[in-house]
Amino acid sequence: MHGDAPVLAGDRQLVYKANHASNLTLRSGQDGMVRKNAYAGQGLMSAARVLRAVSSVILLGLALAVPGPLGASETATDDPLLAFSARIAGDDARTRVVVDFDGEPQFSVHYVAAPERIIIDLPATAFGFPAHDLAARGLFKDIRYGAMGEGSARMVLTAIRPVKLVLAEVQKNEGQGYRLVLDAEMTTKEDFAERVKAQTWVQSAALGVKSMQDMTGTATVDAANDGIFTIAVDAGHGGIDAGAAGLRTKTPEKDITLAFAKVLADKLNAQSGVKAFLTRRNDTFLSLSERVTLARQGGADLFISLHADTLGQKNIRGATVYTLSDTASDRMAAALAARENLSDELAGYSIDSGPPEVADILLDLARRETQAFSISLARRVVGSFDGQIGLINNPHRAAGFQVLRAPDIPSILLELGFLSNEEDEKLLLDEAWRDKVATLLVDAVIRYRAQSVAGGG
Numbered sequence: 012m013h014g015d016a017p018v019l020a021g022d023r024q025l026v027y028k029a030n031h032a033s034n035l036t037l038r039s040g041q042d043g044m045v046r047k048n049a050y051a052g053q054g055l056m057s058a059a060r061v062l063r064a065v066s067s068v069i070l071l072g073l074a075l076a077v078p079g080p081l082g083a084s085e086t087a088t089d090d091p092l093l094a095f096s097a098r099i100a101g102d103d104a105r106t107r108v109v110v111d112f113d114g115e116p117q118f119s120v121h122y123v124a125a126p127e128r129i130i131i132d133l134p135a136t137a138f139g140f141p142a143h144d145l146a147a148r149g150l151f152k153d154i155r156y157g158a159m160g161e162g163s164a165r166m167v168l169t170a171i172r173p174v175k176l177v178l179a180e181v182q183k184n185e186g187q188g189y190r191l192v193l194d195a196e197m198t199t200k201e202d203f204a205e206r207v208k209a210q211t212w213v214q215s216a217a218l219g220v221k222s223m224q225d226m227t228g229t230a231t232v233d234a235a236n237d238g239i240f241t242i243a244v245d246a247g248h249g250g251i252d253a254g255a256a257g258l259r260t261k262t263p264e265k266d267i268t269l270a271f272a273k274v275l276a277d278k279l280n281a282q283s284g285v286k287a288f289l290t291r292r293n294d295t296f297l298s299l300s301e302r303v304t305l306a307r308q309g310g311a312d313l314f315i316s317l318h319a320d321t322l323g324q325k326n327i328r329g330a331t332v333y334t335l336s337d338t339a340s341d342r343m344a345a346a347l348a349a350r351e352n353l354s355d356e357l358a359g360y361s362i363d364s365g366p367p368e369v370a371d372i373l374l375d376l377a378r379r380e381t382q383a384f385s386i387s388l389a390r391r392v393v394g395s396f397d398g399q400i401g402l403i404n405n406p407h408r409a410a411g412f413q414v415l416r417a418p419d420i421p422s423i424l425l426e427l428g429f430l431s432n433e434e435d436e437k438l439l440l441d442e443a444w445r446d447k448v449a450t451l452l453v454d455a456v457i458r459y460r461a462q463s464v465a466g467g468g
């Protein structure tokens with residue numbers, strides 16, 4: 012029934028002041044980037060609750076005072092707003108839409124199923140930006156906007172998969188006007204269905220309007236800061252992207268990383284106060300951005316990506332720990348990162364993530380702090396491996412790995428060894444060796460945790 016809601020029909024909406032919402036939505040960073048701790052969904056939950064209260068008060072007020080067309084008193088008294096520019100950036104896991112208005116827009120959000128859509132209702136708006144500025148991309152395959160009759164306008168964003176808004180708010184521009192910022196993220200089918208179900212499209216018989224019950228549906232409470240130390244264990248490659256292959260056995264890298272990831276997650280989960288989860292549990296393809304998004308959605312405090320690549324020089328062997336850097340520490344690191352970053356292209360995904368201006372907003376702010384933690388973890392891992400298992404010379408290296416780009420989660424990429432080296436290949440396939448390496452990694456994580464707790468991080 013919800014799926015049949017008249018999305019483009021001219022139904023009137025109860026609107027609320029968007030600034031009620033923006034005061035309540037948790038924000039951090041100058042452009043409202045949602046960071047890990049501000050992410051826990053509770054902010055959205057309470058915002059939704061207050062909005063419900065606000066809606067009913069407005070509803071009541073209107074019932075008593077406004078005999079004419081609803082919403083008119085709120086929205087249609089002046090000239091229409093002008094949406095003078097717009098932009099969109101992101102990928103198949105996370106997409107940001109920004110629309111600039113000359114005045115402060117009130118807005119409401121709905122989710123509609125089959126196909127998955129997000130509906131943004133606005134007061135009367137003239138859309139004055141070129142269509143290609145808001146061409147569908149990332150999570151959205153179709154974006155439409157236009158007038159909905161007197162006093163209202165609507166945007167309809169049709170998604171490629173179940174989707175949720177983790178941020179929807181109006182922010183004041185430094186220069187002219189206001190911007191509506193929508194941050195969409197992939198979500199599960201179940202979560203999307205919940206959002207559709209939780210919102211009320213009920214017609215109020217007396218008023219002939221629908222009440223706008225909440226802004227974001229029932230925000231699922233993402234893993235909060237509950238004292239549990241959470242680690243996302245990422246088995247490199249998968250599905251169509253097999254990664255490297257063993258020199259002798261031809262075993263694909265994706266199998267080795269998955270087997271190791273399972274052992275590591277089990278060992279981490281055996282520790283008290285620690286929870287580990289896998290970004291993939293089986294032989295499926297994940298884009299690099301999906302890996303990062305899954306880590307964030309799982310509330311990860313750490314992200315560990317596991318690999319076992321090949322090198323041209325077959326004599327090189329041993330483990331390497333990588334952290335993110337825009338300038339590679341050495342040529343080998345640069346080449347490896349370039350190859351790993353090809354994963355998305357191999358599977359036919361675009362790695363173009365949009366105009367740098369917007370992409371930077373998503374990546375930049377928390378980076379520096381996070382970087383210090385990533386390096387600290389890398390050192391712990393090297394320290395734990397040292398003398399116990401083979402390490403490459405200069406075992407802590409850095410390069411521009413896409414999968415390490417979570418701005419808010421300390422991340423390392425671990426090359427367990429090289430499938431191009433016969434001795435390493437043997438070890439990588441050896442259960443006892445994997446067990447030992449996983450144990451040493453757990454030690455490093457536990458020490459890192461103790462240190463970061465002591466340091467207040």
Ligand SMILES: [Zn+2]
Nearest residue numbers: 247254318320
């Ligand atoms: Zn790899």
